[in-house]
Structures are given as C-alpha cells and as structure tokens.
Amino acid sequence: MYRKTHQTIQEWYQQSGRLDLPWRNTDEAYYIYLSEVMLQQTQVKTVLERYYIPFIERFPSLKSLGEAPLDDVLKMWEGLGYYNRAKNLHKTATLVDELPSDIEELIKLPGIGKNTAHAVAAFAFHQPVPIMEANVKRILCRLHQLIKPTEKRLWEIAYDLVDKVNPFDYNQAMMDIGATICLPRNPKCEICPLSDICKGKEEPERYPEKKKRMVPTREQNILIRIYEDKLSLTQREGKFLHGLWGFESVKIPECASEYLGEVTHVYTHFKLNCKVYLYYEHTPEHSDYFSVDEIQKLAISKVDEKIVKLFLATM
DNA sequence: AACCCGTGGGC
DNA sequence: TGCCCAAGGGT
Numbered sequence: 001m002y003r004k005t006h007q008t009i010q011e012w013y014q015q016s017g018r019l020d021l022p023w024r025n026t027d028e029a030y031y032i033y034l035s036e037v038m039l040q041q042t043q044v045k046t047v048l049e050r051y052y053i054p055f056i057e058r059f060p061s062l063k064s065l066g067e068a069p070l071d072d073v074l075k076m077w078e079g080l081g082y083y084n085r086a087k088n089l090h091k092t093a094t095l096v097d098e099l100p101s102d103i104e105e106l107i108k109l110p111g112i113g114k115n116t117a118h119a120v121a122a123f124a125f126h127q128p129v130p131i132m133e134a135n136v137k138r139i140l141c142r143l144h145q146l147i148k149p150t151e152k153r154l155w156e157i158a159y160d161l162v163d164k165v166n167p168f169d170y171n172q173a174m175m176d177i178g179a180t181i182c183l184p185r186n187p188k189c190e191i192c193p194l195s196d197i198c199k200g201k202e203e204p205e206r207y208p209e210k211k212k213r214m215v216p217t218r219e220q221n222i223l224i225r226i227y228e229d230k231l232s233l234t235q236r237e238g239k240f241l242h243g244l245w246g247f248e249s250v251k252i253p254e255c256a257s258e259y260l261g262e263v264t265h266v267y268t269h270f271k272l273n274c275k276v277y278l279y280y281e282h283t284p285e286h287s288d289y290f291s292v293d294e295i296q297k298l299a300i301s302k303v304d305e306k307i308v309k310l311f312l313a314t315m
Numbered sequence: 316a317a318c319c320c321g322t323g324g325g326c
Numbered sequence: 327t328g329c330c331c332a333a334g335g336g337t
Contacts, residue, residue, distance in 0.1 A: 023333095039333040043324060046332090081321030084335080113335045133333040150316095175333060184331070185326085210330080239320065239336090267321060268331095302322065 005197055006163040006170065012193040013173035016180070018044075022052065024172060029099045029124035030062045036119045037085050037111060044179070051080055066093030074243050074299035083242050085111055101125040119171070128167045130158035135178020136171075141208035142182060142200035148209045217271040222307055223250045223257065227281040230289035231311070233298065245298040247307055248287070253277040260314050265303045276307055 018024075021044070023035035034055065038047045055076050059065040065073065070090050077086035088111025099120065100106055106117035114132070121127040130136070132154060140157050141149060163170035181188045182204070189201040200207045224247055225232035233245045257277040265272045290298065295308060 036333065041320090041332055041334055042322080043332050046323065079322070081323085082334085084320070088335080111335065115334060119333070131333075134331080135333070171333095179333090213330085215329095241321080265321095266328095269319065 002161060002163070002197075005161075005194070006165070008193045008196070009163065009173045009177075010166060010169055013169050013176065017169075017173055017176045018179075021048070023123075027124075029120065030065075031056060032124040033099055033112075033116075033120050034089070036116045036123075037089050038080065040085060040116070041082060042080065046080070051076075062093050062096070062098070065090060070243060071299065075297070078244075078299045079302070083244060084239065087111075087242060099124065101127070103127075103129065122167050122171050126168055128162065128164035130155075130162040130167075131171045131174075132158055133175065135175045135182070138184065138208060139174060139178050139182045139194065142187075142204050143194065143198050145200045145207055147207055213269070215266070215269065215271055217273055220249050220272060220274045221251065221253050222247050222263070222274045222276045223253055224260070224276065224278050224307070224311060225281050225285060225287070225289075226278065227284050227289050230291050231295065232281075232285065232287045232289050233295065233300075233304075234287050241301045243299070244304075245295075245300050246304040247276075254279045256280075261310050263303065263306045263310055265306065272303060274303065274307065276310055278311070 013019075023032055026032065035047070035052060038051055038055070058076055059068060059073070068090070070087065073086050073090045074083060077083060080086075088109075092109045092111060095109065100109075101121065101124075103117045103121050106112050106120055107114060112120070118129050119131045119133075121129050122131055132151075136158065137154060140146070140154055140161075143161075144157060146153070177192065177194065181192045182194070185205060187204045189195055189198070189204060192198065192201070195201055198204075231247075233247060235245050236242060253275075254277070257279040260276040260278050263274045263276055265274075292308070292312065300308075
C-alpha cells in the first residue's frame with residue numbers, strides 16, 4: 001500500500017527537504033524533545049534563529065535543566081510565548097532522568113500531548129508512527145477533501161498513510177511539503193509529490209475550513225510604583241504569562257499618579273490597551289523593586305517590555 | 316468540542 | 327494596515 005507514494009516522498013525529501021535543521025541531525029532525545037516543544041505553535045525560523053542553540057548551550061542536558069531554577073528557564077524562554085511550555089519542560093526534567101520511548105509513557109509527561117509524543121517516538125526513537133501537526137493536518141484534509149474532520153478521522157488516515165519503513169524521513173518530509181508546497185494559501189499543487197493521490201488539488205483552499213477569530217479589546221490601567229529610583233514588579237501567578245515578572249494592573253490609578261502614555265499589544269484572543277501611570281512611593285509596599293538594569297535580568301513579557309520603554313522615553 | 320494560552324512572520 | 331497562521335497542550 002502506498003509503496004509508490006512513499007518512494008516519491010522519500011525522493012522529494014532528499015532533493016528538496018530541509019535536511020540541515022539541527023534537530024534532524026542529532027540522536028539526543030532531549031534535543032529532539034526540546035525542539036518539538038519550542039516548535040509548538042511557533043515558526044521554525046523563530047526557534048532556529050533565536051532560541052534553540054542558546055537554550056541548549058545554557059541547559060545542555062535534561063539533568064542540567066531539571067536542576068536549574070524555573071526563573072532561569074523562563075529567562076531563556078523570554079519572548080517565545082506560551083510560557084506554560086517552559087514550566088512543563090522544566091517540570092518534566094525534574095520528573096525523569098531519561099525520556100521514555102513509549103508513546104503511552106511520553107504522553108503522561110506534562111507538556112507532551114498526543115502529537116509531541118508521536119513526534120518524539122518517531123524522531124528520537126525511530127518508531128513507525130505518524131505525527132499530526134499543522135502541516136500534516138492540512139495535507140491530509142486536502143488529500144481526502146475534508147473540510148472539518150474529527151481528530152479520530154485524521155489519525156486513522158495518518159496511520160494508514162505512514163511509511164513504516166522510513167518513518168523518520170517520511171514525517172519530516174510531510175512537514176516540509178506542508179511548509180513549502182501545501183501552503184494555506186496559493187499551494188503549489190503543480191510541483192507537489194502527493195498530487196497523484198490528492199483528491200483536493202482542484203480546490204485546495206476549500207480544505208480544511210478556515211478558523212474565524214474574535215479579537216475583543218480589553219482596557220487596563222498599569223501602575224508603575226517607584227521607590228528610590230527603583231520600579232515595582234511582581235511575578236505573575238495565573239495561567240496568563242505564568243512565572244513572568246510584570247507591572248501591576250489596577251482598576252483605578254492613585255490620584256497622585258502621573259499619566260505617562262498608552263501601550264497596546266495584540267494577543268491571539270484579545271487586544272490589550274494599557275494606560276500607564278507613574279506613582280512615587282513614600283514607603284516601600286510589599287512588592288519587589290528593581291532598577292532598569294536589574295529588570296533586564298528578569299523574564300518579562302512583551303507588554304511589560306513596551307511599558308519599560310515608554311517609561312525610559314518619558315524620563 | 317471549544318476556549319485559553321504569546322509572539323512574530325508574511326502577505 | 328489588518329489579518330491569518332505557526333512542528334499544540336491543558337482544561
């Protein structure tokens with residue numbers, strides 16, 4: 001089954017695949033696992049140019065990662081987004097000495113879902129299983145003209161199509177085909193190695209259904225408390241920007257505070273509009289205070305980075 | 316199943 | 327510009 005298709009995919013991969021990606025040229029399971037977590041909902045270019053190598057240099061082994069303070073891990077993750085990934089990565093490093101090879105064991109670890117478990121199994125342990133990320137999903141939808149498929153159906157198709165002889169190259173190839181040929185818009189069907197078995201190539205952009213997003217706007221008042229030339233920041237505790245340091249959000253700014261200006265930021269699900277106020281404390285409150293230099297050593301989010309810049313620009 | 320969780324690329 | 331979207335996981 002699919003013998004010819006598998007051969008075509010393998011030939012395409014050797015000719016046109018992204019063979020030089022660093023996580024494709026290592027046997028170290030930790031390095032492969034790390035790449036899978038960093039690449040969740042994150043483009044290859046971002047991970048490749050700014051995060052993957054520095055993170056490995058700072059935390060060269062699962063052991064060193066587990067022994068490090070979470071704040072250090074978050075600092076290396078700063079700017080990459082979805083910070084629960086860093087928290088779960090660190091947690092997993094404290095739980096195991098080595099990554100398990102079984103999908104059932106991998107999926108029990110925090111931050112490893114069905115896809116990442118399959119990816120680690122296929123790429124680190126060369127198991128004959130398919131993966132199921134954004135590129136593969138789009139390809140499978142087009143191959144079978146699926147507009148809004150269930151996860152179950154997608155996995156059935158994936159297991160049917162996977163090349164069990166060379167699952168590593170097959171899975172890497174599928175992602176490359178999705179990233180360079182089977183594009184969301186204007187796919188290059190005329191040069192696609194899968195075009196022989198693709199039922200959706202006449203109207204590829206019909207599959208799968210586009211996501212529609214609501215982007216409401218939220219208003220916030222940010223209060224920068226200053227005491228002896230140092231700024232007050234607190235470490236966030238909820239799910240949002242977990243573990244990162246940031247400025248305080250208040251309902252009503254202190255009446256003696258000075259209006260600095262506005263900062264905006266766009267997230268996936270909402271737009272944030274911050275009015276920033278400055279307030280000089282007479283006595284220190286129960287939060288920590290940092291100089292601008294000291295703030296550089298903390299892990300903070302993009303919004304708070306913008307707020308620091310606004311503060312510096314108005315001084 | 317649907318929603319929350321960040322940031323930046325690319326058009 | 328504004329919008330879609332990216333090697334998803336947790337709930």
